Amino acid sequence: MAEIIIINDISKSYDHPVLHNIDLIIEAGTIHGFIGPSGSGKTTLMRLIAGLESPSSGSIYIKDRRVPDLSLLPHIGYMAQTDALYMELSGYENLKFFTQLFNLKKGTAESRIDYAADLVNLTADLKKKVKNYSGGMKRRLSLATALLHHPDILILDEPTVGIDPELRASIWTEMQKMKADGQTILMTTHVMDEAARCDFISLVKDGTIIASGTPQALLARYHAETFDEVFIRAGQGGQA
Numbered sequence: 399m400a401e402i403i404i405i406n407d408i409s410k411s412y413d414h415p416v417l418h419n420i421d422l423i424i425e426a427g428t429i430h431g432f433i434g435p436s437g438s439g440k441t442t443l444m445r446l447i448a449g450l451e452s453p454s455s456g457s458i459y460i461k462d463r464r465v466p467d468l469s470l471l472p473h474i475g476y477m478a479q480t481d482a483l484y485m486e487l488s489g490y491e492n493l494k495f496f497t498q499l500f501n502l503k504k505g506t507a508e509s510r511i512d513y514a515a516d517l518v519n520l521t522a523d524l525k526k527k528v529k530n531y532s533g534g535m536k537r538r539l540s541l542a543t544a545l546l547h548h549p550d551i552l553i554l555d556e557p558t559v560g561i562d563p564e565l566r567a568s569i570w571t572e573m574q575k576m577k578a579d580g581q582t583i584l585m586t587t588h589v590m591d592e593a594a595r596c597d598f599i600s601l602v603k604d605g606t607i608i609a610s611g612t613p614q615a616l617l618a619r620y621h622a623e624t625f626d627e628v629f630i631r632a633g634q635g636g637q638a
């Protein structure tokens with residue numbers, strides 16, 4: 399497998415240190431989950447990888463280009479935790495706006511809007527103004543905007559929060575298809591159940607990656623049956 403994202407010794411401080419010496423390699427065509435408690439630094443790491451923030455030290459390379467690099471933008475889809483949507487516009491108009499931002503041709507744009515809206519089960523609500531959407535609908539629309547332009551890399555910050563189990567299952571099915579299609583997916587989650595579905599997971603605690611590997615390898619390494627147990631044992635510095 400080819401390495402698509404290389405993170406070299408990244409640290410980030412705001413008024414206090416948030417990330418410490420993160421090293422990570424992400425292979426193309428995989429789903430990589432970042433799991434950790436609130437405030438552990440997952441969003442900050444996603445924003446650094448997406449090129450929305452600069453590290454205080456260290457470097458990130460995507461497709462052999464150092465982040466941030468404008469030429470990477472068409473290759474990255476980012477779904478923020480806080481929805482970045484136009485409330486006065488309809489769902490359709492929001493999606494249309496993003497297709498224009500990504501310079502999609504008219505025919506392609508319409509078929510991608512159909513695809514993305516269907517995937518997140520919003521087809522029937524596209525004419526409504528986003529200000530009248532529920533929280534879960536806004537999350538779903540945000541997810542749709544991130545994947546409209548078929549990016550090589552999808553960075554999803556808590557994509558399944560506020561989404562019901564049935565739709566969550568269909569989003570996972572679609573993410574598996576995207577992966578089979580060669581797309582690389584990075585996602586943060588608090589939900590330990592989702593960890594098992596990722597190809598690789600990184601456990602984030604206090605701004606460091608305390609353990610990383612396939613779900614099976616981590617369960618075996620920490621003699622654990624659940625990812626909660628893995629997290630607790632890894633956090634205590636426990637080893638097999």
Ligand SMILES: Nc1ncnc2c1ncn2[C@@H]1O[C@H](COP(=O)(O)OP(=O)(O)OP(=O)(O)O)[C@@H](O)[C@H]1O
Pocket residue numbers: 412413416434435436437438439440441442443479
């Ligand atoms: N722009 C910022 N300015 C100052 N501090 C920040 C900023 N962004 C994040 N932080 C701080 O960095 C730390 C990590 O926050 P971050 O949002 O990355 O955590 P998280 O793991 O994504 O949490 P959650 O799961 O709740 O989203 C927190 O202490 C937060 O207050």
